[in-house]
Amino acid sequence: MPASDADFERGGTAGGGAAGRLRDTEWDNPAEHAFDDCLEQPGSPKPSPILVAHNIERRFGGLIAVNVDTLEIQAGAITALIGPNGAGKTTLFNLLSGFDRPDMGEVVFEGERVTNVAPHVLAQRGMVRTFQLTKVLAKLTVLENMKLGGQRQSGESMWRALVPSMWRGQEQALEAKALEVLDEFNMVHMKDEFAGALSGGQRKLLEMARSLMTEPKLIMLDEPMAGVNPALTQSLLGHVKRLRAQGISVVFVEHDMDVVRDISDWVVVMAEGVVVAEGRAASVGKNPAVIDAYLGTSHAALSEEDGNG
Amino acid sequence: MDWSLIFSNTLRSGITQTAIIYILAAIGMNLHVGYTGLMNFGQVGFMAVGAYGVGISTSYYGLPLGVGVLIGLLCGLVLAVLLGMPTLRLRADYLGIVTIAAAEIIRLVVRYQKLKDWSGGTNGINGFANDFQEWNPLTPSAKYGFELGPLNLRFTGADLWEMGVGWLMVCLAVFVMWRLVNSPWGRVLKSIREDENAARAMGKSIFRFKMQSLVMGGLFGSLAGMFFAISNNSVQPDNYSRAFTFFALTVAILGGLGRVWGPVLGGVIFWMLLSGIENVLREAVSDEKIPTGIMDGVQVGQVRFMLVGIGLMSLMIFRPQGMIGDKRGIAIDARK
Amino acid sequence: MSRWPLIGIFTAAFLALATPAHSDHAASAEEPAQVVSGKLQYTVEATESGGKDDRVPVEGGVVEVLAATLSADARSVESLGEVIGTGISAADGSFQVELPAGPGDYAVRLDLESLPEGVNVLDSTKQTLPLRIADGQSKAVLFNLVLGDGGTSNVGAGDPWYERMARLAVNGLQFGLIIGMCAIGLSLIYGTTGLVNFAHSEMITLGAVLAWMFNVTYGIPLIYAALLAMVLGALAGALVDRGLWRPLRRRNTGLVAMSIVSIGFGIFMQYAILYQFGDRPSKYADYAVQRKSITFGPISLSPKEIIIMSLSATILVLVALGLRYTRLGKAMRAVSDNPDLAASTGVDVDRIITLVWALGGALVSLGAAFQGVTETVSWTMGQQLLLLVFASVTLGGLGTAFGAMAGSIFVGIAILVSTVWWPSELQTVPALFLMIVILMVRPQGLFGRRERIG
């Protein structure tokens, strides 16, 4: 990907900032060539989409919050969703993950129609999401938060809950797995702390780690870097790349164009509820529609200079 | 002032049938309010259907008491499902209003005079639980117990039998609760209490867990209602009014919401406090230590309830975690 | 800061104890026997305007207590059973009948033959009165006797259904207007603070009891007594906000925790009122008797009913206009919309909320005084009305004052008109059921606006 390499270079020359340091941790990118034949335009078809939205619309009163003709999300890749505040990114997230219902249109996940399927069913099928404002369960410990992510737990049946021998084995396996994942996130030492006592960044990490406990196929992150300090941002970015290396598809909403450029294989730009552009990070930044809707004219001039220099 | 009488009465109140009824009802509310975050303010409705379930099935349909008890539990289950199906998606405060209204509807219907032959109307149903007294292995009229210095802890055989069965049920309920809340099932309930959407995103069916919690807590409520009915050998519709729920809620909060032993401790302390205050005041009034211009014998009971109100307020404001709660783990966050 | 709630509680407790006590408590300290008591006296209407009605005791009047079936609200007798006890009035007109059978529904019948010549029951349908006895309760009954011919009440069962319905609709309108007066406070408080105030029932009772105290204990004419109650109700509302709710808001107490606090406060207030007022339902000294009535077609209204309806309608319209057009009303609506933003535009949000409490307290007190005129004043009247008030507020959309008014009138009329087909004993059931359904399918109420999510 020559375009993003160029970005890396630039980040590096600017004084070893965010993008430069990330190269220390290398993860394979199985999606490196997935988009080679994709047209850089709204609604462009992908070689193997995991999630497809057709013609979905959501209104609040008279306001059309989301109106997306076609959107395909490539499996095994990192897709970024960007756009100005109020563009409908979070609403689209809610529609795709079942937390809100579209007024019309359909959502297809892994080839099956999942419109109006309850969010917990989608989660069970492997589509898990995080929230812009972290939703850690403050009065549960970190470990309990993690164990909540376990699927098909027989101890979660009310009757079997009464007989511990019926679920103890599964619970121990779940705990071992939770500790394993916590270890990857360097959080084992705080496993018995109440989640409410964690800092904002640690909550983001916990939420991401907890999502992994559901063994997702597609993970949707709503502003994962918001409110996270720069040091932790590095670690979060590394984790996202590792997910991709493990074959998990990632969709995320983000404001920071640096982050978007660094980790995304594909970028979807929304404005006023509509997808206005799709493409690789480097070319999206030069797309007049994006400049008009999101980056603003002053940024356009900057990008020009950037390209020349 | 007869302090020996005061102490004896106070101590007895903490362990007699009334305390047991409130403890059972509060255990159910603890599961709803404390563990799941469901604001069920209509627990008395579950008690009423339990009590009427056993009362009507035994008196009107002539079924044996044991079958009646099963029917009482079944009524609690049906009410929970009927109430839960449409309402579990409501916000906490809306759910509170709806459950109060549902309990009120139940009370109005069972006391409806045209259904007198069936539910006894305003007179209720009496004398349907004679079997229960007959199963008593003790001599009902004999006195059992002991006197320890000034303390008189003697109970009639009838009372002792009822208390024994009652406390057995409390132990059973606590055991079930202990198993439930320390299981993965309980973990999901707590996560729903903290944040429904987080639990939903983790693949949990919020509706299923809330419904199960409503049913289980409702069953404890029905059990409380049946114990009330059977130990009194009578069901009176006007006993099942709103105030009962609120006192049971006070019991649950006093002990500590989200704690297995909370309702038991809360119930014992609540009734000892209530009875202690009443006995002291009564003695003071009859000794004319308090002039009748300020308070007479009838008003003692009223002052006692005024104190319950103040107690509930102060608990919620100053110690929402109750007696044995951990401030970090309290269910109703003062700052949520 | 945390001592403020306690100060509030103690102030309220002090107020409860400091007002002059009502004397008629049952004297015995032991479990009181179940007794029906009362006083037979007839009224000679004051000849001079401004003078009070004269009351003359009746000696030797015979009163019978019968087993009976009553309507749900215990306002009417549906059927009579056998005679359980009889009492004869003493020289001061007082009588007592013991009830060996305990709690239950009864009817009390006055033997007209036993009355002195020329003395009649004011309303001939009120010769037999309904009586509901709860456990351990003693009750008083009151017959309205007059010198001269009595009249009959209009609720005749034999009239055509449309006439009955028209009458019921008018009665329902009156009831609805009264509920509306009680509902605005609840709705505005919910709108501005988000608090579901379960103690609102006790604000209703307090208003009616205060009016009763001024009217009966101090002998102030009812109109002025009701106005005084309104002023005190407003003060009480403001005091409760300052002493209890404002400090809790400062502590960032959660809304659910606050509703539980309101339950506790309600229990306290209810028993404080019982402590002061006693458990006997009482009538006001004025307007218990009113013979003249004005007839429009099938509908005939007594002057007091006309006054109540026109006064409450006027006040509701004034409140609505005030909310719509005055600076204060706009500020109240602004605080309902968004308290932080209102503060940002220079509104003293705490002051507005206190004013809302005061307004709510004033309206609820007047509404309660009116309710006391049509029914009786008792320590449980707020509890009986609360769920209907909730139903009305929910119907109109929680937090919108206009919705609360519309919802109340709808509920009032629906409840009374439904008795044409529906047993009056269960007349509140449809309203409660409707409330449940509305909260489920349209939590914003029929007139509320749906909030945008996310």
Added chain:
Amino acid sequence: MDDDLVIHVDSVVAGYVPGVNILNGASIEVAAGELVGVLGPNGAGKSTMLKALFGLLKIHTGSVWLRGEEVTGMKANQLVRRGIGYVPQINNVFPSLTVDENLEMGCYQNPSSYRERRTEVLSIFPRLGERNSAQAGSLSGGERQMLAMGRALMMQPSVLLLDEPSAGLSPVLQDQVFDRVREVNRSGVAIIMVEQNAARCLQICHRGYVLDQGRNAYTGTGEELLSDPKVVELYLGTLAKAR
């Protein structure tokens, strides 16, 4: 205290939840007639700074001074009386009030000036005049932003606090908003503006503060900040670098 300062926020520590502070000792100084930008990454405490300054959030330690008078812990309505206007980022109109009623709320403390101020505000935002009787809840995003600004201007503030006034607006409207902000500032109103659009904001601001984790990270004139590679790299995004 320096007498030239209109606003001086001194080492403020504040947060929403007990034990979790968003502001960790940040300071801001604003001179009369100055236009100051507050920048920084998400969660740096920019908006929290405005809320703490405006009395909407309890300050744990630190102080706020207005023209040499300490106003720490003073409530918002008292600050409005002293001439501070505030436009929040979201929920910045009263949805169930009409446009005119919203404007009226703007001069709540000085109702007699309503007519005169309304004429002036409508000359800046003519669109509001066309929709004067519509409920604010039915306005579009841009219209709401204009109404919010208009309402703040109704009270003739001497200091205006703007929380991301350009958020969610189309570029054309953003340009309009920035023009208006500059216009208002030139009329003598000191402005503190929190912005995501850092480059655009620094173009019109006299000075800028970059906050990070509730502390001051960098302070300087617009040019200084835009030419500091460290600032650009860490906080403003590379797009702003070339400036």
